[in-house]
Amino acid sequence: MAKRQRDYRKEYARRVALAAQKGLSRSAARGHPRAGERKKPAMGRAVDPNSREERALKMMRYGGSLRAVASHYRMSQERLRAYLKESTAAIHEKGRWKIVDHRSRQFPFYSNGAVVTPWMSLDQTSEAGRYMQAVKQFLRTGDAKFLAPFAGKGVHDVNGKLHPLELDENTLYELDHRDEAVIPEQYRISERIAS
Numbered sequence: 001m002a003k004r005q006r007d008y009r010k011e012y013a014r015r016v017a018l019a020a021q022k023g024l025s026r027s028a029a030r031g032h033p034r035a036g037e038r039k040k041p042a043m044g045r046a047v048d049p050n051s052r053e054e055r056a057l058k059m060m061r062y063g064g065s066l067r068a069v070a071s072h073y074r075m076s077q078e079r080l081r082a083y084l085k086e087s088t089a090a091i092h093e094k095g096r097w098k099i100v101d102h103r104s105r106q107f108p109f110y111s112n113g114a115v116v117t118p119w120m121s122l123d124q125t126s127e128a129g130r131y132m133q134a135v136k137q138f139l140r141t142g143d144a145k146f147l148a149p150f151a152g153k154g155v156h157d158v159n160g161k162l163h164p165l166e167l168d169e170n171t172l173y174e175l176d177h178r179d180e181a182v183i184p185e186q187y188r189i190s191e192r193i194a195s
Contacts, residue, residue, distance in 0.1 A: 034082070047103070053083045060084070060097045104158050110135065110166035110175050111154070118157035128155045131165050139176050144169060 019029030028037045047054065052073045059069045070080045084090045089100040105125040108117040109132050120128065131153075134146040147167050154164040166172060 047087075053080065053087075056080055057084065057088065057099060057101075060090075061099050063096060066097065107132075109155065109163075110172065111163040113166060113168075113171050113175070115175065116163055118155075118161070118163060120155060120157050124155050124157070127153075131155075135172055138169075139172065 016026055016029045019026070025033065025037055027034050052075060056069045056073045056075070059072065060066065064072075066077055066080060066084075070077045073080075084097075084099070087101070087103065089102060091098045091100075101122055104119040104121060106117050106119050107125045107128050108115050109128040110116075131150050134150060137146040138144060147169075150165050151167060154162045156162055166175070
């Protein structure tokens, strides 16, 4: 039986027409969307903080150029530029990248005698991380001076709810011995934007 001859021109025209009906560009119809044209994933999907793209963003935050960072992580500049545009609000001014990341993060910390892991903005996640580092130092040394800067403070989640930081020494020892939360090396990043 003879092999059917494909009409590639006709197939391509059909693919472009279907994409136009969906409101997609010609490049997205071909399967190679430009930066900002990619379909957004489902809300709340976590991003791998150890992916090449995330490590490249981190390097760029500390002053690396797009070209050097893309070369270092062995990816094309176009791919990194597209990821940068989709994931952050980045501005290139005076030869440096200013990266503003509005994505929410999830990080476990102690609050009201329990381990909580709410979705938070970057600055609130940083505050929770500093608190957990102080708790780690307190548990290692038994010196309550590490907890003093966090007296009366709390962390707000993306919905605005305040989670007061746990400062009772006995409760902290108890939570540590339960092994409920190991202070993580990284936190989860969500595709959704923090408010």
